[in-house]
Amino acid sequence: MKYAALWLLALALPVQAGSKIIATGGATSIEGAAGGGIVPWAVINGYASSEQWSVLAFNNNVGVDDFSLHSYGVAASYNNQWELSYTRQQFDLDTLGGELQQDVIGLKYHIAGELLYSQMPQLSAGIQYKKHRNFALPFAVGAKDDSDIDYYLAASKVYFAAVAGRNLLLNATLRASRANQIGLLGFGSQTDHSYQWLFESSAALLLTPQLAVGVEFRQKPNQLAFADEQHWRDIFAAWFINKNFSLVGGYVDLGRIAGFSEQQGYYLALEATW
Amino acid sequence: MTIKLTPLLTGLVLCLSLAACSQKPQAPDQLYQALGAQAGLEQLVDGLLQEIEQDKQIVHHFQDTDIPRFRRLLIEQLCELSGGPCTYTGATMQESHTGFQISQADFDNLVAHLMKVMQQQKIDIKAQNQLLALLAPMYQEVVYR
Numbered sequence: 001m002k003y004a005a006l007w008l009l010a011l012a013l014p015v016q017a018g019s020k021i022i023a024t025g026g027a028t029s030i031e032g033a034a035g036g037g038i039v040p041w042a043v044i045n046g047y048a049s050s051e052q053w054s055v056l057a058f059n060n061n062v063g064v065d066d067f068s069l070h071s072y073g074v075a076a077s078y079n080n081q082w083e084l085s086y087t088r089q090q091f092d093l094d095t096l097g098g099e100l101q102q103d104v105i106g107l108k109y110h111i112a113g114e115l116l117y118s119q120m121p122q123l124s125a126g127i128q129y130k131k132h133r134n135f136a137l138p139f140a141v142g143a144k145d146d147s148d149i150d151y152y153l154a155a156s157k158v159y160f161a162a163v164a165g166r167n168l169l170l171n172a173t174l175r176a177s178r179a180n181q182i183g184l185l186g187f188g189s190q191t192d193h194s195y196q197w198l199f200e201s202s203a204a205l206l207l208t209p210q211l212a213v214g215v216e217f218r219q220k221p222n223q224l225a226f227a228d229e230q231h232w233r234d235i236f237a238a239w240f241i242n243k244n245f246s247l248v249g250g251y252v253d254l255g256r257i258a259g260f261s262e263q264q265g266y267y268l269a270l271e272a273t274w
Numbered sequence: 275m276t277i278k279l280t281p282l283l284t285g286l287v288l289c290l291s292l293a294a295c296s297q298k299p300q301a302p303d304q305l306y307q308a309l310g311a312q313a314g315l316e317q318l319v320d321g322l323l324q325e326i327e328q329d330k331q332i333v334h335h336f337q338d339t340d341i342p343r344f345r346r347l348l349i350e351q352l353c354e355l356s357g358g359p360c361t362y363t364g365a366t367m368q369e370s371h372t373g374f375q376i377s378q379a380d381f382d383n384l385v386a387h388l389m390k391v392m393q394q395q396k397i398d399i400k401a402q403n404q405l406l407a408l409l410a411p412m413y414q415e416v417v418y419r
Binding site: 018019020021022049050051052080114116117118119160161164165166167208209 | 331377378379380381382383385386389393398399400401403404406407410411413414
């Protein structure tokens with residue numbers, strides 16, 4: 001809880017936030033991009049509308065049977081168009097012992113469409129530069145590189161009064177990646193070093209303008225011979241307390257990780273935005 | 275490579291078909307009634323005008339506006355849009371906003387004010403969202419004209 005002071009500050013100071021409608025900056029995913037929990041969306045983080053700036057700090061925790069992942073970082077956006085993020089991921093091998101760290105620098109550009117206002121979905125393109133900080137273990141299990149870039153294209157749209165009078169957000173993301181377990185087990189393998197196209201998707205229902213429940217799916221590659229990698233999924237509830245503070249809780253199913261099957265557990269994310 | 279998309283796709287299709295179902299209109303003036311008919315719309319627009327007055331970012335766009343006329347036309351427009359017994363007699367959205375240099379931030383602020391006022395007046399959430407659905411497409415006729 002070394003960030004407790006930061007969160008208290010965020011709660012205590014109802015600083016003038018940007019003009020975007022509450023919840024339309026999404027939450028911050030584990031790789032630092034605005035989105036759900038595990039999928040980057042086409043939305044730009046924070047509340048910066050035209051010619052406005054926004055900055056945020058986030059702290060996400062995933063705890064499954066034999067592993068935990070702590071992702072934290074800072075991000076900024078401008079003009080509801082550009083999004084830049086820096087994330088440190090710490091992956092604890094609770095059962096095996098040890099920890100792995102990775103840094104992720106993300107950049108996202110809002111190409112076209114407006115989440116709320118256009119018939120066409122909002123479209124954004126992004127890159128995630130990932131650099132592993134403890135590559136000995138990923139190398140030992142067959143990974144080829146300690147750093148790489150993911151590329152993605154995301155489409156998001158809010159459909160008003162779509163389900164039981166509530167607004168529905170649908171998102172689809174196509175990612176090109178060589179990452180094993182999002183990069184925590186390095187990139188590529190000795191035998192296969194080509195990019196794969198991966199499909200990711202989220203649906204979130206806004207029960208109120210500040211409270212959403214949703215589901216996510218993230219297709220995963222399976223390149224390392226030593227252990228199977230499976231698709232990820234989660235269900236979540238997100239509470240946008242105000243424009244300065246949001247809280248996401250969820251249940252994740254990460255499938256098989258490094259030989260440990262049925263990795264399921266909690267997801268908890270806090271975010272402070274200015 | 276097996277991709278277990280079936281549950282997801284089933285979910286999406288279910289959502290979309292539910293979406294289609296829920297948009298089936300009941301009565302032509304169902305939304306107008308849910309917004310409180312004429313009295314409700316007057317209250318809504320008065321609330322909105324109060325919010326605009328307090329908003330330094332957008333209030334300057336209204337400095338030369340004939341407020342009583344603006345109020346009457348906005349009520350009329352919301353009445354017609356929501357299926358009420360009115361005919362909007364004002365200019366098109368594009369005509370009435372050209373030259374004002376309305377930014378996305380200005381538009382966002384107005385939407386936020388409308389949402390706040392609808393919540394304060396305890397309008398049914400479905401009606402709130404249905405009204406937003408009708409107003410959202412006006413973005414392209416209003417912003418950066």
